[in-house]
Structure formats: structure tokens, C-alpha cells
Amino acid sequence: xxxxxxxxxxxxxxxxxxxxxxxxxxxxxxxxxxxxxxxxxxxxxxxxxxxxxxxxxxxxxxxxxxxxxxxxxxxxxxxxxxxxxxxxxxxxxxxxxxxxxxxxxxxxxxxxxxxxxxxxxxxxxxxxxxxxxxxxxxxxxxxxxxxxxxxxxxxxxxxxxxxxxxxxxxxxxxxxxxxxxxxxxxxxxxxxxxxxxxxxxxxxxxxxxxxxxxxxxxxxxxxxxxxxxxxxxxxxxxxxxxxxxxxxxxxxxxxxxxxxxxxxxxxxxxxxxxxxxxxxxxxxxxxxxxxxxxxxxxxxxxxxxxxxxxxxxxxxxxxxxxxxxxxxxxxxxxxxxxxxxxxxxxxxxxxxxxxxxxxxxxxxxxxxxxxxxxxxxxxxxxxxxxxxxxxxxxxxxxxxxxxxxxxxxxxxxxxxxxxxxxxxxxxxxxxxxxxxxxxxxxxxxxxxxxxxxxxxxxxxxxxxxxxxxxxxxxxxxxxxxxxxxxxxxxxxxxxxxxxxxxxxxxxxxxxxxxxxxxxxxxxxxxxxxxxxxxxxxxxxxxxxxxxxxxxxxxxxxxxxxxxxxxxxxxxxxxxxxxxxxxxxxxxxxxxxxxxxxxxxxxxxxxx
Numbered sequence: 001x002x003x004x005x006x007x008x009x010x011x012x013x014x015x016x017x018x019x020x021x022x023x024x025x026x027x028x029x030x031x032x033x034x035x036x037x038x039x040x041x042x043x044x045x046x047x048x049x050x051x052x053x054x055x056x057x058x059x060x061x062x063x064x065x066x067x068x069x070x071x072x073x074x075x076x077x078x079x080x081x082x083x084x085x086x087x088x089x090x091x092x093x094x095x096x097x098x099x100x101x102x103x104x105x106x107x108x109x110x111x112x113x114x115x116x117x118x119x120x121x122x123x124x125x126x127x128x129x130x131x132x133x134x135x136x137x138x139x140x141x142x143x144x145x146x147x148x149x150x151x152x153x154x155x156x157x158x159x160x161x162x163x164x165x166x167x168x169x170x171x172x173x174x175x176x177x178x179x180x181x182x183x184x185x186x187x188x189x190x191x192x193x194x195x196x197x198x199x200x201x202x203x204x205x206x207x208x209x210x211x212x213x214x215x216x217x218x219x220x221x222x223x224x225x226x227x228x229x230x231x232x233x234x235x236x237x238x239x240x241x242x243x244x245x246x247x248x249x250x251x252x253x254x255x256x257x258x259x260x261x262x263x264x265x266x267x268x269x270x271x272x273x274x275x276x277x278x279x280x281x282x283x284x285x286x287x288x289x290x291x292x293x294x295x296x297x298x299x300x301x302x303x304x305x306x307x308x309x310x311x312x313x314x315x316x317x318x319x320x321x322x323x324x325x326x327x328x329x330x331x332x333x334x335x336x337x338x339x340x341x342x343x344x345x346x347x348x349x350x351x352x353x354x355x356x357x358x359x360x361x362x363x364x365x366x367x368x369x370x371x372x373x374x375x376x377x378x379x380x381x382x383x384x385x386x387x388x389x390x391x392x393x394x395x396x397x398x399x400x401x402x403x404x405x406x407x408x409x410x411x412x413x414x415x416x417x418x419x420x421x422x423x424x425x426x427x428x429x430x431x432x433x434x435x436x437x438x439x440x441x442x443x444x445x446x447x448x449x450x451x452x453x454x455x456x457x458x459x460x461x462x463x464x465x466x467x468x469x470x471x472x473x474x475x476x477x478x479x480x481x482x483x484x485x486x487x488x489x490x491x492x493x494x495x496x497x498x499x500x501x502x503x504x505x506x507x508x509x510x511x512x513x514x515x516x517x518x519x520x521x522x523x524x525x526x527x528x529x530x531x532x533x534x535x536x537x538x539x540x541x542x543x544x545x546x547x548x549x550x551x552x553x554x555x556x557x558x559x560x561x562x563x564x565x566x567x568x569x570x571x572x573x574x575x576x577x578x579x580x581x582x583x584x585x586x587x588x589x590x591x592x593x594x595x596x597x598x599x600x601x602x603x604x605x606x607x
Contacts, residue, residue, distance in 0.1 A: 008045060010035040024058060040064045233513050233542065234447040238588050243278040245587050250448030251365045251415045253402030254580045256587065257283050262291050267298035270308065274592045280311050280601055287315065307594075307601040314605050325409045331355070332369075332410070335376065336417045341428055343376050352377050358410075363402040364390065365414025368438075372421045380430050387434045391476040394509035395445035396539050400577045419454045426458055436463035437476055440483060445514065478510045486515055494518050504528040512543055519548050526556045537568055538578055541585055566591060573599050576606070 005023045006016035010033060020040070026032045027048065034049035043064030046053040057064045238245040242264045248257040258278040269275045279295065292315070299308045332355060343349050352373055359370045367386050374383035390398065402411075414421070425435045440463075443455050464483075466472050473480045481502055485493055494517060502511070508528055511517065519525065529549065533540040544550045553559075566589065572582030573596070586596060 004041045006039055007032065008037040008039075009033075020058070027054070027058060230516075231447070231514055232516060232545070234445070236545075238584075240274050240587075240590075240592075243274055245278070245281070245584070247584055248283075248448060249399060249446045250451050251363075251402065251418065251446075253363070254399040254584075255403075256580055256584045257281055262294060265294065270298050273594055273597055276308055276594075276597045277587070277592055277600060279308060280597065280604065284315065307597045310601050310605060314601070328355070328358070329409055329413060332413055333417065335373070336420050336424070340376070341424065342378055349377050360408055360410070361386065363407060363411045363414075364398055365402075365412075365418065366408065366410050368418065368421055369410055369414040372424060375425065375428060375430075384434050387438050388475065391434070391437050391441045391479050394478075395441075396509060396513075396536075396542075398445075399581070403577050403580055406576075418451070419457075422454070422458060433463045433466075433472060434475060436460040437472075437479060440464065441476075441479055444479075444482065444486070478506050481506075482510050482514070485511060490516060490518070505531070508532050508543060509539070512546060512549065513539075519546075523556075525549070526552055529553055530557075538572060538581055541565060541569070542581070562589070565589075576603065579603050 003017040003019050005018050005020055006014055007018070007023065007026070008014050023032070023038055032038070032048050034047065036048050037045040038048065038058065039045045040057060041064065043057075046057070048054060056062045233247065234249065236247060242260065244259040246257055246259070248255045258281040260275075260278045260282060265275065265279070270279070282291075292312075295308070295312060299306070299312050302309050331351070335352065335355075343352060356370060356373045356377075359366055359373065361367050361370060367390055371383045371386040374380075374386070422435070422439070426432055428435075436458075439455050439458055439460050443452060446452070463472065467480055467483055485496065488496055493515070497507075497517075504524060505528060512519075529540065529543065529552070532543065544553065566586075569582045569586050569589075569591075572578040573586070579599075583596070583600065586592070
């Protein structure tokens with residue numbers, strides 16, 4: 001049984017030599033694939049998928065001949081082939097007298113080069129001729145001829161690189177000169193066109209088309225750098241002696257927090273109203289044991305109805321949850337932390353639907369949680385509808401809704417699991433532009449450090465780079481306009497608003513309170529302020545923080561701003577939805593008194 005067949009796999013691994021029967025067996029059991037190749041002896045390679053050749057040479061008895069196209073003439077062995085043409089061997093790896101198996105088994109032969117092969121060729125020919133030829137004269141003549149040819153080939157191989165390098169070095173300066181000539185000609189042509197169309201170019205610069213150019217530059221900006229400048233309302237601070245009050249806007253809505261050093265507080269300073277308010281508004285997550293001990297020592301002597309006495313009891317009060325809510329809480333928590341993007345089990349699906357019905361849509365965390373539950377059962381339309389409602393609602397309205405003291409367990413659950421929920425929402429295979437816009441909305445109009453840290457973990461650059469597209473703008477027109485304006489340089493914002501007029505009522509809720517603008521004051525803006533005062537006086541008070549708007553209102557109305565505002569703000573302290581925004585303005589006006597401190601602690605306890 002002759003082993004004269006070779007197999008070459010698709011990955012160029014050569015197997016063999018093997019017998020024809022073995023190749024046929026591998027072909028029939030499917031071990032050889034259509035893209036594998038075979039050949040016999042010194043024949044040519046053919047693919048298994050070539051059925052005609054397989055039938056002739058593998059399945060049939062026809063012997064495969066030489067391939068005349070692939071046969072190359074041997075320059076070394078041409079004159080000596082007649083000496084060893086009759087040498088027979090059963091090992092097909094012996095080609096030209098060189099043992100390929102020996103070469104393959106030697107790892108050092110991987111560094112073998114063409115000159116080394118040429119050097120060894122005469123020695124191999126010596127071994128072959130010694131067994132087949134007689135006479136020392138013929139062997140010596142053969143060696144001399146082969147040495148002469150070898151030396152000639154070496155000389156030619158050494159001279160070739162020098163011929164290739166010389167013209168390249170000479171041509172490089174010419175190519176560089178040609179390149180400079182082409183660039184100069186192109187620049188000259190552009191200059192002529194600019195001079196000829198100079199009037200049109202100047203007009204274009206001051207038209208709205210400039211904004212489109214600006215947006216193309218914005219597209220390359222990173223969404224994490226959104227609003228690098230100081231935000232008007234979100235970065236506002238009120239400092240009274242050693243106490244700092246700031247608006248803290250997170251998923252709980254608009255709140256007021258204080259910053260105070262423990263060393264600056266003692267029992268004597270706690271007699272002052274603004275220090276009492278600072279202690280009550282101190283963030284609970286920052287309260288440590290040292291702070292509590294110091295407060296307890298000062299508060300223990302106070303009467304039972306004192307605000308600080310109520311505050312220290314409120315801080316130490318454990319949170320309670322009934323059994324029914326606890327089961328719902330655990331089930332919802334498991335859904336949020338599951339590894340599934342879609343629930344198909346019918347029983348589980350019905351349970352989720354009942355859960356969705358029990359989740360209200362009063363606060364932002366509840367809406368985000370409900371949107372995720374809809375996505376979990378495959379209702380993408382309902383999920384997107386809720387997200388769309390979030391980003392098309394003015395920030396001030398969403399704040400007010402989240403300030404409502406009547407909150408369900410889903411509100412706190414949404415806050416505690418917001419990072420995990422956003423991970424699920426962003427990883428869903430459906431179009432995620434709405435989710436990205438929700439993240440940009442929160443980053444633009446909220447300033448809670450923990451929330452901003454979570455949002456920064458998500459990549460929204462893909463959507464942020466497409467803000468100039470009409471489709472993206474159609475998802476949330478007011479938000480997209482705000483994002484566009486916020487990235488423009490301050491000097492270009494007013495010109496942009498002139499060329500791309502936005503409804504002034506929208507500007508009042510989306511732009512004026514958040515971005516620095518050199519407003520071009522007009523009667524139209526004054527009329528918008530009057531309308532805002534009538535329908536939303538609390539927000540109108542916040543708009544009056546802008547000096548230009550305040551001056552315009554005074555000039556047009558002839559009335560000062562503050563009269564009667566304190567009465568309105570005191571009334572706002574009676575409503576849970578307007579309490580915190582009214583409180584911040586009272587603190588800003590310096591109206592901190594025991595009554596306000598008492599109302600603040602009552603509001604916290606009721607929550």
C-alpha cells in the first residue's frame with residue numbers, strides 16, 4: 001500500500017504522506033472538508049469541493065500527473081538529472097535528495113535562508129551521485145560547476161538591493177517637490193474663490209448657517225464635558241457667617257442642604273436660628289458619631305418641643321415597612337438585579353404586570369422604575385413613552401412633583417437602584433437615544449453629587465454627537481435646544497437665539513435660570529415675565545435672580561421686586577410641593593426665624 005497522498009487543510013496544515021485508502025476513508029466520513037485540498041505524488045493540489053477531480057483521481061483509478069503550469073525549471077539540477085533519474089524511493093518527502101522530514105524536525109532550521117540552501121546543494125548532490133555514479137572525475141567536475149553557479153548567484157543576490165535603493169533616494173526629493181507644488185496651486189485656487197465670493201462668505205458667517213458649523217464642531221465634543229461653566233441656579237450658594245446653604249437637586253426633588261464644621265458649633269451658637277436651621281438641614285449621610293454626641297450634649301437640656309429636640313429623635317428613628325410592602329420590595333429588587341432583559345414566562349409576566357399597575361408615576365424615580373418594568377415584559381413603546389414624558393417636562397415641574405411628601409415604597413426603591421436600572425436600560429438592544437437623553441437631562445438640571453457620579457459612568461457620546469439631527473430634536477425639542485445652546489460660546493448664544501428664535505415661554509423654563517445669557521432685553525421678554533408671574537409666581541421669583549431681568553421688570557412695571565414676595569413665600573412653606581423652593585428663597589432674603597425652623601423640622605418629620 002503506497003503512502004503517496006498529501007492533505008492540506010484550510011488553515012494550511014499539511015498532513016501525510018498517507019495511503020489513498022486512508023484519504024478515501026477521511027473523505028467518506030466527512031473529516032476532510034470542502035475547503036481542504038489533496039494531491040498524489042508530485043501531482044497538483046485540488047479542493048475536495050471539485051467533484052470532477054475527486055471522481056477522477058480519488059474515487060476512480062486514474063493516476064494524477066504533473067501540473068505543467070506549476071512545474072518550475074531547476075537551474076541547479078538541469079545538467080545532472082540524467083545521473084540520478086533512475087533513483088527510486090518510497091518516501092515522497094525526499095525531493096531532490098533533500099530529506100524534508102529531517103528539515104522539519106530540526107527547530108534551528110527555521111532560520112534557514114536562500115543562500116544557506118544554495119551552499120548545501122552541492123553537498124547533497126555529492127551524496128546522491130556517490131551512490132549512483134562511478135568515477136572521481138565526474139564528481140569533481142560536478143562540484144566545480146555547481147560551485148561556480150553558486151558563487152554567481154550569490155553575487156547577483158548581493159547586487160540587487162543596491163540597484164533598488166539608489167533610485168528611491170534620488171526620486172524622494174522630486175516627489176516632495178511635486179507635492180508642495182500641488183498644495184500651492186490648490187491654495188491659490190481657494191484664495192481666488194474666497195476673494196470672488198467674499199460677500200457671500202461674510203453673510204454666511206453672521207447667518208444661522210454658522211450655527212450648523214458650530215454644531216459640527218460640537219459633535220466632536222465629549223458629552224462628559226457638558227456645561228463646563230458655572231450653572232446659575234445649580235451652583236448657587238448662600239453664606240451666613242460660618243454656614244453655607246445650597247440647593248441640592250436630586251431624585252428627591254429640590255432640597256436645601258447646609259455645610260457646617262462641627263468645631264464651629266457649640267451650645268451657645270445653637271441659640272441662633274440660622275445655626276439651628278443649618279443643623280436640621282445637614283445631610284443625614286454625613287452625620288457621624290462625633291457630630292451626634294456634640295448635638296446630644298447641647299440638645300438634652302432643651303424642652304421637648306424644641307426643633308432640635310425633634311430633629312435628634314427623627315435622626316435616630318428607624319424606618320418601618322409593613323409586611324405587604326416588604327414582599328413587593330423584595331420582588332422588585334430581584335427583578336432589577338436579574339440578568340434578563342426580557343421575561344417570557346407567563347406566570348412571571350402576569351406578576352410583573354400587576355406590579356406595574358401598583359407603581360404610581362408621581363415622582364421621577366417611580367417613572368424610571370416603571371419604564372424599566374415595561375421594558376422587562378417587552379413593551380418598548382410604553383417604556384419609551386414614560387422616558388419621553390420625563391425629558392419633555394420642564395425641570396422645575398419634575399422637581400416639584402418629587403417634593404411631594406406622600407411617596408410610595410417604589411420612590412425610594414427607584415433611588416436606591418437607579419444605577420442598576422440605568423445599566424439595564426442602556427444595555428437593552430432597542431434604540432437607546434431616549435435613555436441617553438434622560439441621562440443628559442439629569443446631568444443638566446440636577447446637581448446631587450452621587451447622582452452625577454452614577455450618570456458619568458454611562459457613555460452617551462453617540463447620542464450627544466447627533467444633537468443637530470432633526471430626528472433627535474423631535475424626541476425632546478426643548479431639551480435638545482438647551483443642550484445646543486449650553487455648548488455654544490457665551491458670545492454666540494444671543495446671536496443664535498436671534499437667528500433661531502425659541503418660544504420665550506420655553507426659554508423661561510429651560511434656559512434663563514440655568515445658562516448665562518447676555519439677553520437682548522425687549523418688550524417681548526417683559527411680557528413673558530408678566531405671564532410667568534401670573535401662572536407660576538414661585539418660578540418667577542427665581543427668574544428675578546438675573547440682574548438684567550430684574551432691572552427690566554422694574555423699569556417696565558415701576559414696581560420693586562420684593563414687596564409682597566415674603567408673604568407669598570411664607571404661604572409656599574405650607575405646601576409640601578413648594579416648601580423647599582420657598583425655603584431657599586427665604587434663606588436668600590435673610591428671613592430665618594424660629595417659625596421657619598419649626599416648619600422645616602415638621603416638613604422633614606412628615607416625609
